[in-house]
Amino acid sequence: MTFEGFFRYMESKDCSVFDLTHCAVYQDMDQPLNNYFISSSHNTYLTGDQLVGKSDLDAYVSALRKGCRCLEIDCWDGSDQEPIVYHGYTLTSKILFKDVITTIEKHAFEVSAYPVVLSLENHCCQEQQEVMAQHLTSILGDKLLTAGLDQMTAEELPSPNKKVKVAQRLSDLVVYTRSVKFVSFSHSKENQSYFENTSMAEKKAHKLAKNSGADFVKHNQRFISRIYPRGARIISSNYNPQEFWNVGAQLVALNFQSGGTPMDLNDGRFQDNGGCGYTLKPAILMSSRAFDPGCSHSSLKPIYLHLKVIGGANLPAPKTKAQEVFVRVEICGIPADSIKTSTKSIKNLLNPHWDAEMNFTIKAPELCLLRFCVRNQTGLTSEFVAQYTLPFTSLKKGYRWVPLRNREGCSLDPASLYVHVWY
Known part of the structure; x- marks a missing residue:
């Protein structure tokens, strides 16, 4: 040479x-969803700050093209019985819910064939909720998961490979990601169903990870947890996602529009496994042996x-x-x-x-x-x-x-x- x-x-x-062998999907994709880290976005519609920033359909396109598999949609009552999406009680601009769903339907599987979870923050009245359900079913069609999948174990979430669908949290369309309030790890163990997930702000999640790391790891071996930035991050800054990956949290949601170290870490994490937005959690987080990342x-x-x-x-x-x-x-x-x-x-x-x-x-x-x-x-x-x-x-x-x-x-x-x- x-x-x-x-x-x-x-x-x-x-x-x-x-x-380079990790530029293609190489991990086992037949395990339950809770066994994966899943690339997740917070207030996906925003391109700027949380108070006066612009809401834009391109923000959904950008997130999906980065391999994001969990998108957030904040839904509010709009005029002419058409629900809108924006950051409520702020001056952020508004876009139509139906246009968001149309955009997602078009771009959901451009870079990844694996399931997309739509996280709805629903503030709509009953009538406009029915409009939302109609848009979801008519626009997404057979891409929308509307019934449970056949599973080997009734008490287990399906795998990403089970069926390529878009999971949705709204009324009867809810299947595997029904949101419930987190009370305590012991309460979840006794009362939470396998298809229910909890969302919590970074401050609460930080306290739990610091004081009860081993319990948090055990919780995430069975249930899906979603972590999101605290409300005080009005300039759309981000927290360090590594802290919550350390305890096995699956949906560690970040403001994708904000560059910096947290998004670099997210991009690095999900560059793996073909950039499909799902990476298998390591064995250390799935073992029956207690693991506390803070010890x-x-x-x-x-x-x-x-x-x-x-x-x-x-x-x-x-x-x-x-x-x-x-x-x-x-x-x-x-x-x-x-x-x-x-x-x-x-x-x-x-x-x-x-x-x-x-x-x-x-x-x-x-x-x-x-x-x-x-x-x-x-x-x-x-x-x-x-x-x-x-x-x-x-x-x-x-x-x-x-x-x-x-x-x-x-x-x-x-x-x-x-x-x-x-x-």
Whole structure:
């Protein structure tokens, strides 16, 4: 191989740090729905903030094309007996419910063949609820799940493979995702049916994950939990989804319109398994043995990761006055595994060379995500330049090419990093 040929190989997908066999669906898709992490969106209709932002059908298209499999629709009474969708009691713009359903019907299965869950926040009167039901049945047709599927076990949710349908929570159309109020883990164990799920704001979920992690894990082995951002996030910011994946929550809903670390983690998590929006929860979360992500986990067998950040190529220019560029490497997992470390900062902004070696001890690698973030040092602070995030389980060993992305998760080709990975 000539030097030019070798160079072309080193910056090709064949040399990617991401395992290319994971670009197709490879996981077992015949397990119950509660055994999967499911890519989920909060207030999917919004393209901006929660108070005066625009509601747009394109927001649903964008989320679906990112592999999102759980969409939220806030429904309110509209004029002429046509329900509308917007963030109630705010100045966000309004769109028709029937147009939302038509958009979803058109784009639901463009990038993934697996089920879409429509999470309805229903504020409509009885008459307009009936209009909603009519639109759902007439527009979605045989894509709408209206009756239970034949199952081997009556007390078990179907698998994503069972039937390609759109699940819906409205009146008699409810089948597998009926929403009930969460009281306590013991109350759910005694009273909650397998086809019922609970939704809770991040603050309550955080408290439960911190104080009752093992019970939360057990709860999510049987039931589906949906976590959503607190109401105070009026600029549509996001929480760290990793905390709730650590306890096995399936529907960890984020504001897809807001770029940043939380959405990078979400994109990285669901890049796996062919980008289908469903990834199988690791065995550590499904075991009969108690697992609390907040504990020390001395019983777990750790993995030792050696990472060398060699250099970068064709990096995008920083937005502000350029000074020095560095790479921050972040391990995101259970608290014992979560750590950040950085290369030194250097002045070569286009094709920097760091040769920085890093070592990590990871106790629960099957839950971990690895994030490379290129940043520009601007005095006492630094600004985002580019990033790439992937699951540890999709990490390839050896000398590898890291294809960088922007804040919105789009490719910055040919911008890249070169690294050496061993574990």
